[in-house]
Amino acid sequence: GENVEQHPSTLSVQEGDSAVIKCTYSDSASNYFPWYKQELGKGPQLIIDIRSNVGEKKDQRIAVTLNKTAKHFSLHITETQPEDSAVYFCAASKPGNQFYFGTGTSLTVIP
Amino acid sequence: GAVVSQHPSWVICKSGTSVKIECRSLDFQATTMFWYRQFPKQSLMLMATSNEGSKATYEQGVEKDKFLINHASLTLSTLTVTSAHPEDSSFYICSPSVKGNYGYTFGSGTRLTVV
Numbered sequence: 001g002e003n004v005e006q007h008p009s010t011l012s013v014q015e016g017d018s019a020v021i022k023c024t025y026s027d028s029a030s031n032y033f034p035w036y037k038q039e040l041g042k043g044p045q046l047i048i049d050i051r052s053n054v055g056e057k058k059d060q061r062i063a064v065t066l067n068k069t070a071k072h073f074s075l076h077i078t079e080t081q082p083e084d085s086a087v088y089f090c091a092a093s094k095p096g097n098q099f100y101f102g103t104g105t106s107l108t109v110i111p
Numbered sequence: 112g113a114v115v116s117q118h119p120s121w122v123i124c125k126s127g128t129s130v131k132i133e134c135r136s137l138d139f140q141a142t143t144m145f146w147y148r149q150f151p152k153q154s155l156m157l158m159a160t161s162n163e164g165s166k167a168t169y170e171q172g173v174e175k176d177k178f179l180i181n182h183a184s185l186t187l188s189t190l191t192v193t194s195a196h197p198e199d200s201s202f203y204i205c206s207p208s209v210k211g212n213y214g215y216t217f218g219s220g221t222r223l224t225v226v
Contacts (some may be wrong), residue, residue: 034215043117043204043220044155089154098145101154
């Protein structure tokens with residue numbers, strides 16, 4: 001099965017700085033890589049995703065990059081704001097299959 | 112699109128009782144339902160996968176007689192925790208999916224506390 005590793009487990013940044021979270025995966029057949037933001041007591045919310053035929057995707061302050069050869073992908077948040085504070089999970093999947101989640105990164109944005 | 116409704120959002124029950132959690136896909140037909148469990152400060156772990164009209168497939172270590180899953184329709188799936196014990200206290204999250212597509216939408220989760 002797939003194995004997804006995520007780093008770092010905790011991350012603190014000053015408001016306005018950038019935050020980067022990295023994930024690696026093991027199954028070369030995985031072709032869909034979403035990122036989720038989870039606030040306390042709530043279900044995960046999709047914030048951005050990327051498919052294996054694309055190397056980079058950006059949505060305002062959030063971007064994701066994918067390196068298929070190295071089997072790793074990263075989440076980049078620029079100009080961080082206190083409301084960005086949450087736990088972020090990466091995941092890897094194939095169509096119709098379950099998601100394999102990373103272990104999560106607790107991001108704290110310090111005002 | 113892809114609106115998911117999960118109820119209840121939280122429940123407290125006594126040991127030995129059963130609790131039912133409902134997950135509805137409001138604007139699409141979910142041929143597949145994934146049920147996840149999340150312990151505090153941990154990641155989501157898949158418990159079982161169910162296809163509409165079929166028996167659920169459980170992950171290793173998940174007791175099928177304890178966690179009963181019903182996926183009788185394309186818009187509703189239920190997870191029943193039977194004879195609940197304190198160690199079953201957790202956050203349960205559903206994720207409906209259309210066959211062949213990615214199950215990228217999650218329910219809001221149910222916080223179960225067994226006392």
